[in-house]
Amino acid sequence: MEGGLGWLMLYTRVCGLSWILVYLALSLVLGLMTHITLHLMIVGLMICLVSYFRLPPPNPTIVRQVLGTDPAPGLPDSAVDWLIAHRAACLDAPENSIEALRLAAKNGAKIIEFDVSFTSCMSPVVFHDDTVDRVTQATGHISSHTHSNLKKLNLATKHPLGSSFEFSGIPDLEEFVAECMKLNMKMIIDLKTYEVPEETISVILNLYKKFPGMKSCTMVTSFFPHLLYQLRRKDPEIVCSLSYRPHFFAFSTYEGTNVSMKPRFSGFMLHTANLVDILFPWFLENFIWFFVGLSAVLVHKAVVTHQYVSDWRRKGVRVMAWTVNDPLEKAFLIHTVGVQCLTDTLEKVKPDQWVLKD
Incomplete structure (x- = not known):
């Protein structure tokens, strides 16, 4: 997977997903609409950046x-x-x-x-x-x-x-x-x-x-x-x-059930940590493993x-x-x-x- 077509496909997938996330976020906030050519150019640029900062196994x-x-x-x-x-x-x-x-x-x-x-x-x-x-x-x-x-x-x-x-x-x-x-x-x-x-x-x-x-x-x-x-x-x-483990950022303990969990924070900080816990597994499986x-x-x-x-x-x-x-x-x-x-x-x-x- 580290060379040839497999290498290119892996980089394209990771960078493509990254840009889709960024673009959707910008579209929601700014109502941004752009031509397909710009999307391809940005994905290509991201491939170059990721290939520089990414650490192969x-x-x-x-x-x-x-x-x-x-x-x-x-x-x-x-x-x-x-x-x-x-x-x-x-x-x-x-x-x-x-x-x-x-x-x-x-x-x-x-x-x-x-x-x-x-x-x-x-x-x-x-x-x-x-x-x-x-x-x-x-x-x-x-x-x-x-x-x-x-x-x-x-x-x-x-x-x-x-x-x-x-x-x-x-x-x-x-x-x-x-x-x-x-x-x-x-x-x-x-x-x-x-x-x-x-x-x-x-x-x-x-x-x-x-x-x-x-x-x-x-x-x-x-x-x-x-x-x-x-x-x-x-x-x-x-x-x-x-x-x-699930709920790592929001809760200090986890034994497989909600009963065993003790929150690290309260109020807004707890809600923020819960959001991170929801997003983190997806980022781990799609970006972090590849980048690190x-x-x-x-x-x-x-x-x-x-x-x-x-x-x-x-x-x-x-x-x-x-x-x-x-x-x-x-x-x-x-x-x-x-x-x-x-x-x-x-x-x-x-x-x-x-x-x-x-």
Whole structure:
């Protein structure tokens, strides 16, 4: 699709859709009517602009090294790394900890997913939440804690299996990546620090410089396309995916139903965020993936259907589902839909294929 007629058709489609949207908006506001020749000229100009700013996906060989065999229903477990340890399989051990990473490797995981946050002194650490309240004995925003303060916090304190771990600290990002490389684990690095894009990009690029082997075993993901675009603008060979769930911009939580959702805003801001949530999936499927050069999308399990996976495969983009903890859901998504699953636990309930066949 990157060369010849296929390349031209793809650029024409994306730019044509872009101009149609702009033109319809202008027509509604200004009653604008123009000759067909002008439309063709503008689409041609947009193709030139998009071809300059658009970031093609990385070399397919690199993408395959990072993502492995393209999953499909019926492939044996040995052919695909079906399960990805979400937050280092955070139900089996303290979340995003070195202990969880080592246990995940012992339990057979080949791919680990983890998150990046910054301390008050802008030291990058492996941590998911905005605050430390949920998983430690302390309170407050992680960015308000110093690095030395965070190092005293125990991730095992509130973990269901915490008694099995004497002390489990919040790891530095570089420390965690070094351990992944030592264990020969592939990585999915989730960037949530959208407020500090330059610092975030700098940290990730420095990691790739320090550990050159990351190019063939690491994918960077984020809910924020601008982070991925800026990162790939600096290094186009970095494999990236976009994370997505319904109602992300308007609501801070989503578990597949409206009941579980907590609004981020109120009043006009909430209505605006709701509008963005309505429009975003269409833009993702028609523009963002193409412009950023995505190799995969990591989506909430409630979104995943056969048709959804098929639509993305036609674009050459892989679908991964999160967060899948129920054994029956894992079995269905893996053996019937053919998608890899991010999971909080690597505990196996056997035989999962038997459940589906009967």
